Amino acid sequence: VQLQASGGGLVQPGDSLRLSCVVSGRTISGRNMAWFRQLPAEEREFVAGVGWERSTRYGDSVKGRFTISRDNGKNTVYLQMNSLRPEDTAVYYCAADDPYTHTRASTSDYIYRYWGQGTQVTVSS
Numbered sequence: 001v002q003l004q005a006s007g008g009g010l011v012q013p014g015d016s017l018r019l020s021c022v023v024s025g026r027t028i029s030g031r032n033m034a035w036f037r038q039l040p041a042e043e044r045e046f047v048a049g050v051g052w053e054r055s056t057r058y059g060d061s062v063k064g065r066f067t068i069s070r071d072n073g074k075n076t077v078y079l080q081m082n083s084l085r086p087e088d089t090a091v092y093y094c095a096a097d098d099p100y101t102h103t104r105a106s107t108s109d110y111i112y113r114y115w116g117q118g119t120q121v122t123v124s125s
Helices: none
Strands: 002-006 008-013 017-024 033-038 047-052 056-059 066-071 074-081 090-096 120-124
Touching: 002 008, 002 090, 017 033, 017 090, 017 120, 033 074, 047 066, 047 074, 056 066, 074 090
Parallel strands: 008 120
Antiparallel strands: 002 017, 017 074, 033 047, 033 090, 047 056, 066 074, 090 120
């Protein structure tokens, strides 16, 4: 399973970005998917997850601003990020679980077996 994240960039506070994670090699059907972010020398932080049954969950710092979604037909997961803040600056990683191994997307990074390479998001004026 290969994950390719894209869509990052340099934006100003208050702007929006949409990240995409295209999965190849296996279908995302049946898999919980998630986005994490990380700053240098810090642990990965859970951002958002979408379960194989389409339930969603979010980190406290992004609730109400970010939306995760999935398109199983395109084997792609999205993260719509609105009202971006400087503290959202990080490398964003998408992650995939093995099929039907958990009932909902986990907030713990060690649960996820497959990871993309990351895409940089920088929010600065």
